[in-house]
Amino acid sequence: MQCPLSKSLIFMKIKPYLKQVRRLSQLICLVIFLFLFRQTDYTGSDTIPYAVNILFRLDPLVLATITLAQKTFVTLLWPSFIIIGLTFLFGRCFCSWICPLGTLIDISDHFIKSPKTSVRLPYLKYVILIIILISSAFGVQLLGFADPFSLLVRGMVFSIDPVMNYLVSLFFDSVYTRGPAAFSNISEPVYEVLKTFVLPFKQSFFYLSFLSFFLLILIFIMEVFGKRFWCRNLCPLGGLLALISRLSIFKRIPVKVCKNCELCESECRMNAFDKNHYFMFEECSLCMDCLEFCPDNITTFKFSIPKNKPFVNINRRQLIVAGLTGLALPVLCRTNAMSKMPDDDLIRPPGALNETDFLASCVRCGECMKVCINNALQPLFLEKGFEGMFTPKLVPRLGYCEFNCTLCSQVCPTGALGRLNVKQKHAFIIGKAYFDKNKCMVYAEKKSCIVCEEHCPTHDKAIKFNEIKIRDVFGNPVVLKQPYVVEELCIGCGICEHICPVQGEAAIKVVGKDSKMVSRSGYT
Amino acid sequence: MDRRKFLKQVSLWSAGIIITPPVFNLTPKLFGSPLIKPDILVAKGDDYSGMVRQVVQSLGGIKAFVKNGDKVVIKPNIGWDRNVEQGANTHPLIVAELAKLCLGAGASKIFIFDRTCNEERRCYNNSGIKSAMKEIRDKRLRLEYIDDRKFVPVNIKKGKALKEWSFYKDALEADCYINVPVAKHHSLSRLSIGLKNVMGVIGGWRGKIHYKLGAKLADLNMVIKPKLTIVDATRVIVRNGPQGGDLKDVKILNTIIGSVDPVAADAYATTLFGLEPHQIKSTVEAYKRGLGQMDLGKCNVRYLKA
Numbered sequence: 001m002q003c004p005l006s007k008s009l010i011f012m013k014i015k016p017y018l019k020q021v022r023r024l025s026q027l028i029c030l031v032i033f034l035f036l037f038r039q040t041d042y043t044g045s046d047t048i049p050y051a052v053n054i055l056f057r058l059d060p061l062v063l064a065t066i067t068l069a070q071k072t073f074v075t076l077l078w079p080s081f082i083i084i085g086l087t088f089l090f091g092r093c094f095c096s097w098i099c100p101l102g103t104l105i106d107i108s109d110h111f112i113k114s115p116k117t118s119v120r121l122p123y124l125k126y127v128i129l130i131i132i133l134i135s136s137a138f139g140v141q142l143l144g145f146a147d148p149f150s151l152l153v154r155g156m157v158f159s160i161d162p163v164m165n166y167l168v169s170l171f172f173d174s175v176y177t178r179g180p181a182a183f184s185n186i187s188e189p190v191y192e193v194l195k196t197f198v199l200p201f202k203q204s205f206f207y208l209s210f211l212s213f214f215l216l217i218l219i220f221i222m223e224v225f226g227k228r229f230w231c232r233n234l235c236p237l238g239g240l241l242a243l244i245s246r247l248s249i250f251k252r253i254p255v256k257v258c259k260n261c262e263l264c265e266s267e268c269r270m271n272a273f274d275k276n277h278y279f280m281f282e283e284c285s286l287c288m289d290c291l292e293f294c295p296d297n298i299t300t301f302k303f304s305i306p307k308n309k310p311f312v313n314i315n316r317r318q319l320i321v322a323g324l325t326g327l328a329l330p331v332l333c334r335t336n337a338m339s340k341m342p343d344d345d346l347i348r349p350p351g352a353l354n355e356t357d358f359l360a361s362c363v364r365c366g367e368c369m370k371v372c373i374n375n376a377l378q379p380l381f382l383e384k385g386f387e388g389m390f391t392p393k394l395v396p397r398l399g400y401c402e403f404n405c406t407l408c409s410q411v412c413p414t415g416a417l418g419r420l421n422v423k424q425k426h427a428f429i430i431g432k433a434y435f436d437k438n439k440c441m442v443y444a445e446k447k448s449c450i451v452c453e454e455h456c457p458t459h460d461k462a463i464k465f466n467e468i469k470i471r472d473v474f475g476n477p478v479v480l481k482q483p484y485v486v487e488e489l490c491i492g493c494g495i496c497e498h499i500c501p502v503q504g505e506a507a508i509k510v511v512g513k514d515s516k517m518v519s520r521s522g523y524t
Numbered sequence: 525m526d527r528r529k530f531l532k533q534v535s536l537w538s539a540g541i542i543i544t545p546p547v548f549n550l551t552p553k554l555f556g557s558p559l560i561k562p563d564i565l566v567a568k569g570d571d572y573s574g575m576v577r578q579v580v581q582s583l584g585g586i587k588a589f590v591k592n593g594d595k596v597v598i599k600p601n602i603g604w605d606r607n608v609e610q611g612a613n614t615h616p617l618i619v620a621e622l623a624k625l626c627l628g629a630g631a632s633k634i635f636i637f638d639r640t641c642n643e644e645r646r647c648y649n650n651s652g653i654k655s656a657m658k659e660i661r662d663k664r665l666r667l668e669y670i671d672d673r674k675f676v677p678v679n680i681k682k683g684k685a686l687k688e689w690s691f692y693k694d695a696l697e698a699d700c701y702i703n704v705p706v707a708k709h710h711s712l713s714r715l716s717i718g719l720k721n722v723m724g725v726i727g728g729w730r731g732k733i734h735y736k737l738g739a740k741l742a743d744l745n746m747v748i749k750p751k752l753t754i755v756d757a758t759r760v761i762v763r764n765g766p767q768g769g770d771l772k773d774v775k776i777l778n779t780i781i782g783s784v785d786p787v788a789a790d791a792y793a794t795t796l797f798g799l800e801p802h803q804i805k806s807t808v809e810a811y812k813r814g815l816g817q818m819d820l821g822k823c824n825v826r827y828l829k830a
Contacts, residue, residue: 044649176673201645373643402643404605404650441735450712451731455641459770465711481712499641501731 015300018288022096026103033100037156040411041201042373046422048410053367055100055149056413060084060244061129061237062363065143066414069136069360076415084244091245095231095238095270096285101148101219102231106269108220109227118226120271122283123314125232125239127322132236134326136360140333140387144364146236148219154366154390155216158206158379161370163213165199204375205398208390212366212379227269232283242282247306252290254298255279264290264299282312338385346384346512347394347431347492349377350401351409351417351424361416364390368408368417374399376494377408394430396494396510401430403457403493426458431492431510433462433485439507442482446472450481452496452508462489463496463508483508562785562817564792567828570778572758576621578828579754579782589751592630594699597637598622599750600653601706601721604767605642608652611759611774612767614706616656618756618780622702623657623665635694636667638724641767644669668694675727678747682813685739690727695748703750703786707757707793709765709773713737715797716766717790718753719745719806738805742813745786745806753789755781757796787816788823795820 014021036052043049056062063080067073083094095102128146135142144150172191176184195201206212222229231238257265257277265273268290272283290299314322333339349368352358369377369392376399377392384391392408394401406425409417420428437443442450456463465481472478485508492510500506565582567575580586590596600614608615619636626634636657640647648654648667657667674693680686695701705721712734713720722744723730733740757779761768768774777796783789787810791801801807801818811818 042645044645173673373646402605402646404646405643447735448712448737449734451734453711454766457767457769461764499731501729501734
């Protein structure tokens with residue numbers, strides 16, 4: 001059964017331009033992505049109108065994983081049904097028309113030379129997909145290691161963006177501080193414009209910047225094994241879309257390569273042909289290249305009802321291995337010694353769900369850390385084991401949680417950080433402060449200070465002080481203000497630890513809120 | 525010149541610049557001579573803009589401070605992410621009115637900035653100062669975020685508690701520096717008024733100077749000399765300063781104080797809190813250093829009627 005559209009005049013007319021249209025779509029999506037990335041910041045308003053989190057909310061893999069991990073449907077993720085619907089119609093068009101990572105890979109192909117015959121491991125993406133889905137269902141969600149957008153956004157947040165800003169400011173700063181005034185009179189206005197439109201407001205600093213950079217860049221390095229190596233062989237989102245696309249109704253013809261030509265097979269960036277030169281729908285990303293280089297203009301696309309298809313590119317053995325690995329990962333993570341360790345110094349961002357749900361929901365996209373106005377949120381390394389890697393924690397000595405700011409809870413795509421309004425935020429406890437009297441100047445050196453009390457933002461201050469008469473270190477009588485914490489009022493924002501003027505580790509420290517509630521044995 | 529020679533010269537040239545940091549030598553001049561009886565102008569009412577105009581007029585008019593083509597710094601307190609009602613920052617109407625006066629007097633550039641305690645963008649927005657400045661729409665008026673590159677080390681030659689600290693270049697280079705503090709409670713120094721407002725133009729780790737704060741503030745004030753001090757006492761925080769937050773801690777006084785003498789301005793503002801000038805260490809220390817008059821009996825206190 002054929003849809004009349006495929007043979008309609010309009011389709012025939014636009015057919016030669018489809019590749020250009022696809023490129024335009026890629027470009028637009030990439031620009032939107034970069035724009036949203038820059039917009040994921042404080043823009044003068046307490047609410048953030050749009051942020052790069054839409055990318056994750058569009059991601060069906062996030063939907064599938066979070067639904068399995070949380071055993072509930074997260075309404076925030078409804079936009080992913082748009083992509084699912086699109087895939088039912090047009091197959092894996094997402095990969096070549098929308099995906100910003102795919103676009104960047106296509107761009108990188110101008111610089112990285114891929115071999116004619118590329119390495120083909122198409123089953124791997126299904127293996128990865130199955131491992132992620134099964135281990136999520138059984139308690140350990142590791143999507144952040146394989147989701148293309150987690151890898152992309154995280155790499156950009158933790159390394160590309162700070163490095164770019166560093167290099168640009170290094171140039172302009174050295175002209176400004178060392179160069180003659182004539183130069184800086186020209187360079188400073190340029191810098192100003194760049195700061196307004198391109199650069200982030202402030203230089204940010206992140207742990208794991210190198211690792212994130214490496215993981216992202218690896219995707220591009222793999223292009224030396226063949227074009228779109230990541231998309232064809234590894235991307236679990238590609239795998240999921242491939243499975244859905246088997247039911248799609250917009251297909252390329254002919255189904256088999258013409259004997260005397262085979263151009264479309266050898267030139268296909270997705271390697272969408274099997275050993276017998278048959279076209280594999282699920283591998284095709286509808287890039288429309290083959291329309292262009294088909295010498296006889298035979299290749300075309302048409303609407304047709306899906307019929308019985310050959311088996312997916314994964315055999316039973318691979319399927320079983322993937323399934324067992326997915327089952328084993330949660331057990332391995334749970335029996336790791338680190339999971340027994342109390343999370344004493346782990347301060348999660350405001351709005352965070354309880355630890356188990358948080359780990360199940362967080363996709364390690366790095367957006368909360370990107371948007372954090374004081375660069376206070378940092379990625380975990382192995383403190384919480386493998387499953388906690390890249391999840392956010394507050395590091396007060398680097399930055400504190402701004403009292404009136406709720407941005408991180410607004411950009412979280414999966415609701416791992418529940419959305420808070422300012423009033424809720426003021427009451428949300430993320431940690432508790434305590435004094436180290438051996439370090440605090442007032443106690444240890446009999447000097448006046450109370451900078452912590454001054455900065456404590458809660459409306460009934462959580463840090464108060466006693467005025468006492470005491471002799472200082474030289475024996476002179478002094479009146480000192482000795483600070484103390486009222487635990488019931490402290491919300492753990494960490495500004496006291498941040499501004500504590502004591503050298504090295506602060507004399508007042510914030511620990512995670514649960515540290516006193518969770519007993520050492522793990523029973524609550 | 526061959527390449528080797530060129531590179532050698534370039535590296536020597538830049539090395540020379542790197543290892544010689546610029547150091548400003550500012551000898552503090554005797555400012556508040558005890559022989560002069562300073563004027564303290566006190567205006568009360570709810571037309572803040574009008575009160576600012578009145579106070580400045582009574583001090584000799586804005587032209588007495590701002591000459592045509594001057595670079596002016598207006599230094600409000602924008603330290604905290606608090607709104608106008610909460611009274612932790614200088615009232616935007618007062619800052620805006622001063623900016624307008626300076627523009628009218630022919631200032632070539634007006635810089636407004638503060639090194640904030642909370643995140644700077646939030647402070648500038650929430651304080652209402654950013655939107656107030658935007659409304660004026662004049663290219664000469666610049667509300668700027670602190671640029672770390674502009675902090676330069678300064679030798680405080682007559683400093684007693686502090687011998688060296690870094691200061692903001694724009695503040696040092698201003699032809700006219702107008703201090704516009706908000707008067708409020710401060711847990712350590714008891715009150716934060718004009719002399720304390722200098723904290724917003726200094727670099728470094730400011731928490732470090734809270735030991736012997738009064739003496740250090742006076743030392744810092746020997747470097748930054750405002751030509752005019754306008755104290756905002758329209759809404760004052762009487763408890764839980766310097767950032768407050770709770771409206772119960774805010775007292776509405778609807779008062780604006782103006783003086784060319786920074787110490788006298790602080791001294792008078794202190795009385796609004798039911799305290800005596802000698803109870804504020806920074807005032808006493810500044811007086812000792814000859815920065816101004818703290819004895820209100822030796823000042824001309826004039827009350828303006830709206």
